[in-house]
Amino acid sequence: MAISPGPGREIVVGEVVRLHAREGLLDLGRMRIDADSYRPVGRLFGNGYSRQNERFELERETYEVWRMRRDAV
Numbered sequence: 001m002a003i004s005p006g007p008g009r010e011i012v013v014g015e016v017v018r019l020h021a022r023e024g025l026l027d028l029g030r031m032r033i034d035a036d037s038y039r040p041v042g043r044l045f046g047n048g049y050s051r052q053n054e055r056f057e058l059e060r061e062t063y064e065v066w067r068m069r070r071d072a073v
Contacts, residue, residue, distance in 0.1 A: 025037055040052045061069075 021033070025034055026032075027034060035055065042050045042052055044050055
């Protein structure tokens with residue numbers, strides 16, 4: 001399904017039904033990707049891509065915490 005939020009723009013919403021991964025990348029017991037072996041490539045724009053060499057974690061707050069913080073202002 002495509003939705004046009006503005007001139008010349010589209011958003012596509014879909015469901016992943018199959019995924020292909022190289023040998024040794026998936027831990028079948030835990031159904032997790034080995035993040036150290038993954039080495040993903042990100043799509044930028046046009047012919048631009050980027051390597052994803054640096055990982056970090058960013059703890060996300062819950063909606064309830066965000067709402068309380070917003071209401072306190």
